[in-house]
Amino acid sequence: MKVKVLFSALGTLLILFIVVPIFRMVIAVDPVDLAKTAVEKEVLGSVLLTLRASLWATLAAFCLGIPLAFVLARSHFFGKKIIEGLIDIPVIIPHTAAGIALLMVWGRHSLFTRWTGISVVGTEIAISLAMFFVSVPFLINSAKEAFKLIDERFEKTAISLGASPWKAFTSVSLPMAKKAVISGGIMMWARGISEFGAVVVLAYHPMTAPVLIFERFQNFGLKYAVPVTVLLIIISLVVFTLLRILEDRQ
Secondary structure, eight states: OHHHHHHHHHHHHHHHHHHHHHHHHHHHSOHHHHHHHHTOHHHHHHHHHHHHHHHHHHHHHHHHHHHHHHHHHHOOOTTHHHHHHHHHHHHHSOHHHHHHHHHHHHSTTSHHHHHHOOOOTTSHHHHHHHHHHHHHHHHHHHHHHHHHHSOHHHHHHHHHTTOOHHHHIIIIIHHHTHHHHHHHHHHHHHHHHHOOHHHHHHOOSSOOHHHHHHHHHHHHOHHHHHHHHHHHHHHHHHHHHHHHHHHHHO
16 A cells, blocks of 8 residues: 555656646637637648648557568577667757758659659658657557467467468457557657657748747747647647547547
């Protein structure tokens, strides 16, 4: 019982550390200013762009990251630890450095642009690429750990009963890992929404919500930056609370 009390007290301190700054910022905003900000075309456009671009990045990660997570969970090969380390690099390096690295590949003077004549810099595609790069480790690592916990005998049994390896994966492994995969996807989407450093290097315009907040703070100060911040927090809180509720019901 004493341990529970101690842990509850420590947990309360952590929650207060998170909640107090957010609560202080929310109550500092004039409701009239928040209402005006909520109907500004520039603000709404940036928030929707942020949510949408991060969603595209997350959907792409489901297609590319989950198969990789399954391979890493089920296979043992030379260099596996190196690959796992490489996957974690986007979490470790400064995100402005990540943006510069992406610019070297996707920028206007990169080999990709020279060969194809296509420049993605300053587009929604560039924003999604930046969000994908910095947030995909959350999905891959979450899915990988879930697949590791699934006994391979379930898959082998399905195959012995006539299922193809693909059918065994989609009907046995993936459903059993569904909760962790969805949770990883939510974390990836959330991380993409908050990304600033890589996005601002690769695509300052069109402005995502974090970039817009930075620009207003830099040019006009707290009075104009805080309402946009609070609006993004409210929208994100509503969206991710609903997603967590749906996740628990599943």
